[in-house]
Amino acid sequence: MSIDLKGKTVLITGASSGIGAACAEVFAGAGCRLILAARRLDRLDDSAARLREEHACEVLTTALDVRDRPAVDAWVEGFDPAWTGIDILVNSAGLARGLSTLWEGDINDWEEMIDTNVKGLLWVTRAVLRGMVARGSGHVINIGSIAGHETYPGGNVYCASKHAVTAIGRALNIDVLGTGVRVSSVDPGLVDTEFSVVRFHGDRKRADSVYTGLEPLHGRDVADAVLFCATRPPHANVREMVLMPSAQAAAVHVHRKS
Ligand code: NDP
Numbered sequence: 316m317s318i319d320l321k322g323k324t325v326l327i328t329g330a331s332s333g334i335g336a337a338c339a340e341v342f343a344g345a346g347c348r349l350i351l352a353a354r355r356l357d358r359l360d361d362s363a364a365r366l367r368e369e370h371a372c373e374v375l376t377t378a379l380d381v382r383d384r385p386a387v388d389a390w391v392e393g394f395d396p397a398w399t400g401i402d403i404l405v406n407s408a409g410l411a412r413g414l415s416t417l418w419e420g421d422i423n424d425w426e427e428m429i430d431t432n433v434k435g436l437l438w439v440t441r442a443v444l445r446g447m448v449a450r451g452s453g454h455v456i457n458i459g460s461i462a463g464h465e466t467y468p469g470g471n472v473y474c475a476s477k478h479a480v481t482a483i484g485r486a487l488n489i490d491v492l493g494t495g496v497r498v499s500s501v502d503p504g505l506v507d508t509e510f511s512v513v514r515f516h517g518d519r520k521r522a523d524s525v526y527t528g529l530e531p532l533h534g535r536d537v538a539d540a541v542l543f544c545a546t547r548p549p550h551a552n553v554r555e556m557v558l559m560p561s562a563q564a565a566a567v568h569v570h571r572k573s
């Protein structure tokens with residue numbers, strides 16, 4: 316049995332691209348009101364216009380850098396009363412930078428990953444969870460990764476950041492016990508988004524090679540999994556869902572057609 320999400324307010328970070336943008340689409344289709352955040356406001360506004368037209372849904376967009384803790388706090392505290400009371404938070408903002416050995420890695424890349432994937436997720440979650448706990452209801456859904464369950468060559472700091480997301484999700488499940496709030500993690504393998512272009516600093520050829528010879532997941536596959544978590548009845552919670560392309564068994568075990 317699934318629950319009806321009509322009229323629920325859903326905040327999605329990283330909504331300007333990939334998995335976050337696909338989540339906006341599926342939650343709009345489910346009749347939700349959307350708060351979309353990312354740094355590229357023009358993209359958010361374009362998809363908001365389309366979603367309003369196609370689904371007649373209410374959409375609020377905000378330019379937000381999740382690394383900026385004062386801005387995150389001020390944003391959540393300053394919501395128009397019509398938009399307070401977030402029912403579902405989808406933490407999709409995140410990125411990988413580089414794929415090098417630890418001794419060759421770029422420290423700026425490390426800082427960007429840790430500041431975004433770990434600290435940014437914490438700032439947003441803390442700001443939103445307070446209201447959820449006070450109201451006795453809410454659902455936080457993190458986009459983790461297979462990199463939060465395994466490590467792979469050159470994955471060092473990205474894997475560490477996603478292992479942190481796994482640990483935060485598990486610990487949060489304990490913290491929220493008895494509060495009426497649920498916490499889930501959807502942890503995909505390879506997904507065809509802008510992720511690899513960002514990881515390789517705009518090197519599209521190298522990014523494309525990640526997906527050569529196999530069909531990766533698409534943003535929509537992950538968004539459908541997120542929607543599945545969000546539509547469980549109140550007595551059930553998906554704590555972690557590892558979602559892989561059929562052609563990928565583990566981080567480095569992939570089957571490519573030649
Ligand atoms: P995309 O690059 O397509 O999307 C990443 C999103 O994160 C963009 O909307 C980007 O928006 C946003 N973002 C990045 N940095 C910040 C920031 N500082 N503040 C606010 N928003 C930010 O990649 P995906 O959709 O694939 O990535 C989404 C999540 O999924 C990430 O957490 C990633 O680690 C995870 N993931 C991805 C996999 C994949 O293979 N693609 C597999 C497993 C997990 P903007 O630049 O406009 O700020």
Ligand code: 8X3
Pocket residue numbers: 459460461462470503504505506566
């Ligand atoms: C993204 C998937 O395998 O590139 O988190 O780390 S992977």
